[in-house]
Amino acid sequence: MTGDLFANEPPRNLLPFDGEVLLLREIMTPDDADRAFARLKTGIVWQQEIAKIHGKEIPVPRLTAWFGEVAYRYSGVYHPAAPFPSVVAPLRKLAEDLSGAPFNTVLLNYYRDGRDSVSWHADDEDVLGENPVIASLSFGEERRFHFRHKKTGDRISIDLPHNSALIMAGETQHCWLHQIPKTARQVNGRINLTFRNTQPEAR
Numbered sequence: 381m382t383g384d385l386f387a388n389e390p391p392r393n394l395l396p397f398d399g400e401v402l403l404l405r406e407i408m409t410p411d412d413a414d415r416a417f418a419r420l421k422t423g424i425v426w427q428q429e430i431a432k433i434h435g436k437e438i439p440v441p442r443l444t445a446w447f448g449e450v451a452y453r454y455s456g457v458y459h460p461a462a463p464f465p466s467v468v469a470p471l472r473k474l475a476e477d478l479s480g481a482p483f484n485t486v487l488l489n490y491y492r493d494g495r496d497s498v499s500w501h502a503d504d505e506d507v508l509g510e511n512p513v514i515a516s517l518s519f520g521e522e523r524r525f526h527f528r529h530k531k532t533g534d535r536i537s538i539d540l541p542h543n544s545a546l547i548m549a550g551e552t553q554h555c556w557l558h559q560i561p562k563t564a565r566q567v568n569g570r571i572n573l574t575f576r577n578t579q580p581e582a583r
């Protein structure tokens with residue numbers, strides 16, 4: 381018998397305390413995942429955002445896009461509601477089915493190569509509520525994801541493969557920061573979709 385003994389094991393919590401993080405692999409067929417990556421890469425209108433840091437304008441080291449059923453204010457910029465494009469709508473349904481939580485907004489990140497990254501932060505904006513469930517889908521190149529506990533400094537490292545979902549829940553955003561560091565490895569593009577449930581923001 382050559383069956384995979386662990387194929388049906390429930391995923392375990394990757395955080396030692398103060399939150400819940402699950403990594404789900406092979407969330408769709410390999411063909412569907414490859415197609416999703418290709419369609420996202422060419423079908424999304426990717427934006428180069430500019431951050432103002434100490435009065436200096438710095439291009440954010442990745443491309444981004446945002447869609448949602450409710451308007452959203454981010455770094456003082458008002459994003460009006462924007463319907464989910466056809467390539468994103470089935471991924472939202474999948475994210476909801478995998479996590480058991482509803483999502484009305486999505487932030488997309490396109491890491492073009494190893495120089496692209498996201499620096500330490502928590503998804504802890506007020507409009508996401510107290511202990512938000514966030515489903516983060518990965519397509520394309522595998523990249524390393526770090527958690528760092530805000531008080532103890534404990535660190536957890538997770539490789540996020542193509543065709544996977546990272547579900548963050550409980551106190552995760554309250555107690556831990558996360559990042560995707562730059563890498564000197566030669567890497568191809570990676571696309572991430574971070575589904576959230578956002579309270580409508582007053583204009």
Ligand SMILES: O=C(O)CCC(=O)C(=O)O
Pocket residue numbers: 487489498503516525540558560572574
């Ligand atoms: O690319 C990722 O996996 C994480 C992105 C992220 O943390 C965010 O958009 O808030």
Ligand SMILES: [Fe+2]
Pocket residue numbers: 501502503558
């Ligand atoms: Fe994040």
